[in-house]
Amino acid sequence: MKRIAIIGGGISGLSAAFALERQRQAGTPLEYVLFEAGPRFGGVIFTEHLENCTVEAGPDSFLTEKPWAAELCHELGIAGQLIGSNDSQRRTYISVNGKLIPLPDGLAFMVPTEVMPAALSPLFSFHTKVRMASEWFHPPREVDADESVASFVKRHYGEEMVERLADPLLSGIYGGDATDLSLRAVLPRFADMQARYGSLGKAMIANRKQINTAGRPLFTTLKDGIQQLVNAVLIRLPASHVRSNTEIQSLQTRDRGWLISSNAKVEKFDGVIMAIPAHAAAKLLEDSHPKLASELGDIRYSSSVTVSLVYDEKVRASLPAGFGYLVPRGEGKRVLASTFVHNKFRDRVPEDRALIRCFLGGTRDQPVLELSEDNILRIVLAELRQILGIEAEPLFARVYKWKAAMAQYNVGHLERLERIERQRVSAPGLFLAGNAYKGIGIPDCVRSGREAASQAIAAMGLNDFKTVATP
Ligand SMILES: Cc1cc2nc3c(=O)[nH]c(=O)nc-3n(C[C@H](O)[C@H](O)[C@H](O)COP(=O)(O)OP(=O)(O)OC[C@H]3O[C@@H](n4cnc5c(N)ncnc54)[C@H](O)[C@@H]3O)c2cc1C
Numbered sequence: 001m002k003r004i005a006i007i008g009g010g011i012s013g014l015s016a017a018f019a020l021e022r023q024r025q026a027g028t029p030l031e032y033v034l035f036e037a038g039p040r041f042g043g044v045i046f047t048e049h050l051e052n053c054t055v056e057a058g059p060d061s062f063l064t065e066k067p068w069a070a071e072l073c074h075e076l077g078i079a080g081q082l083i084g085s086n087d088s089q090r091r092t093y094i095s096v097n098g099k100l101i102p103l104p105d106g107l108a109f110m111v112p113t114e115v116m117p118a119a120l121s122p123l124f125s126f127h128t129k130v131r132m133a134s135e136w137f138h139p140p141r142e143v144d145a146d147e148s149v150a151s152f153v154k155r156h157y158g159e160e161m162v163e164r165l166a167d168p169l170l171s172g173i174y175g176g177d178a179t180d181l182s183l184r185a186v187l188p189r190f191a192d193m194q195a196r197y198g199s200l201g202k203a204m205i206a207n208r209k210q211i212n213t214a215g216r217p218l219f220t221t222l223k224d225g226i227q228q229l230v231n232a233v234l235i236r237l238p239a240s241h242v243r244s245n246t247e248i249q250s251l252q253t254r255d256r257g258w259l260i261s262s263n264a265k266v267e268k269f270d271g272v273i274m275a276i277p278a279h280a281a282a283k284l285l286e287d288s289h290p291k292l293a294s295e296l297g298d299i300r301y302s303s304s305v306t307v308s309l310v311y312d313e314k315v316r317a318s319l320p321a322g323f324g325y326l327v328p329r330g331e332g333k334r335v336l337a338s339t340f341v342h343n344k345f346r347d348r349v350p351e352d353r354a355l356i357r358c359f360l361g362g363t364r365d366q367p368v369l370e371l372s373e374d375n376i377l378r379i380v381l382a383e384l385r386q387i388l389g390i391e392a393e394p395l396f397a398r399v400y401k402w403k404a405a406m407a408q409y410n411v412g413h414l415e416r417l418e419r420i421e422r423q424r425v426s427a428p429g430l431f432l433a434g435n436a437y438k439g440i441g442i443p444d445c446v447r448s449g450r451e452a453a454s455q456a457i458a459a460m461g462l463n464d465f466k467t468v469a470t471p
Pocket of ligand 1: 433
């Protein structure tokens with residue numbers, strides 16, 4: 001009987017555990033234990049139901065385009081609970097000099113695919129509009145070396161596009177900075193478009209058919225909140241295979257296996273799936289695998305804070321239509337983005353309530369994490385007053401802090417992953433999953449957990465992973 005330890009009970013570790021559980025049930029001779037340091041599973045996924053409102057503390061949805069999370073829901077039998085975003089109401093604003101300006105139609109990430117809306121939008125200066133037009137004539141360009149998203153966007157559309165769009169969009173996803181983030185890791189499709197077409201605008205139009213999402217909503221979530229996914233996995237895992245409040249404190253290799261220490265208990269496993277942030281994995285590996293630990297430790301993380309505020313119907317009526325707004329760095333605010341949750345998904349709050357969710361922190365404002373919840377709330381209320389004109393007090397508010405939870409795919413990330421992989425294969429029985437490697441969103445984390453489980457099964461000579469049928 002082979003024994004596999006999974007360290008970390010976020011969605012990556014849960015996905016790995018579920019994949020192993022299915023193998024176990026199919027008769028594969030394996031045992032696994034999922035270790036989670038905290039009292040609850042899910043990691044940054046946490047939904048609260050407060051006064052008939054569904055409040056997401058961490059992620060609120062995932063990109064529909066990436067199939068792995070929805071596939072997991074199918075396997076768990078909860079596909080009927082999936083709901084899409086209200087895309088008929090999708091509109092995003094950018095705060096410019098304190099005023100909300102809607103993103104023009106036809107913008108694909110930051111690439112204009114329709115001339116008139118971009119040409120008429122007050123979001124861009126005349127100079128940027130000229131850059132958009134001349135971008136059409138950029139010759140194809142293959143670049144071997146990685147570069148930052150900021151330098152790439154600046155070359156195509158100029159500085160204003162970086163400041164007003166690329167940077168705020170990326171700080172909403174990664175809590176990161178466009179001048180640090182890697183083009184090849186974060187926007188690989190754009191690097192390919194540049195190589196093939198030169199102009200991103202031209203490439204988008206040529207690829208429109210492939211990019212067309214055939215009427216699917218942009219974002220998907222679950223009726224009871226994202227936590228439903230975590231709960232559905234958990235009820236499929238036998239209690240004897242999952243341990244909360246069990247932090248793994250050290251890891252050693254011994255006799256072609258791994259000794260894992262937690263709460264003064266030492267257990268031996270044949271394989272270990274590390275589904276924890278890279279900085280946490282680095283700490284556990286620094287004695288046994290210092291080179292691997294050093295590479296993992298070099299992956300930077302940012303911290304973030306989300307603040308959810310529930311208001312009455314008067315405030316709801318006063319808010320703009322749409323999903324919310326982004327705040328460029330130059331505006332000098334601490335709230336990076338706000339989502340109008342009541343518009344984005346149906347049934348998140350009663351009809352006479354508004355739910356606004358604000359994001360703070362990211363690489364440029366790590367000190368916000370050290371502020372008290374009261375201070376954070378004061379900052380948020382002041383900025384909502386300035387931008388949305390909300391004078392009323394919220395009916396209730398919640399502040400959630402996420403320390404070092406968002407991996408930053410900085411320039412050179414893919415090369416670092418190659419070095420990590422070379423080091424990893426020299427540590428037999430070690431597998432990595434999580435948001436530090438090949439995608440930060442929930443679907444990518446699900447995929448990474450499954451892949452790690454699949455690698456573990458293969459490395460231990462157990463049966464073919466793909467032979468387990470979906471129920
Ligand atoms: C505020 C926020 C908003 C986000 N919004 C979205 C979104 O809308 N859509 C989207 O797709 N993605 C979003 N993401 C990203 C996505 O949610 C995460 O990347 C993903 O959930 C990470 O899952 P994980 O299992 O890899 O890591 P985590 O959720 O960080 O879980 C790791 C777990 O490991 C445990 N652990 C750590 N060390 C040890 C140890 N030594 N022993 C045992 N256990 C340990 C931790 O307690 C934790 O539970 C968001 C992230 C944040 C922080």
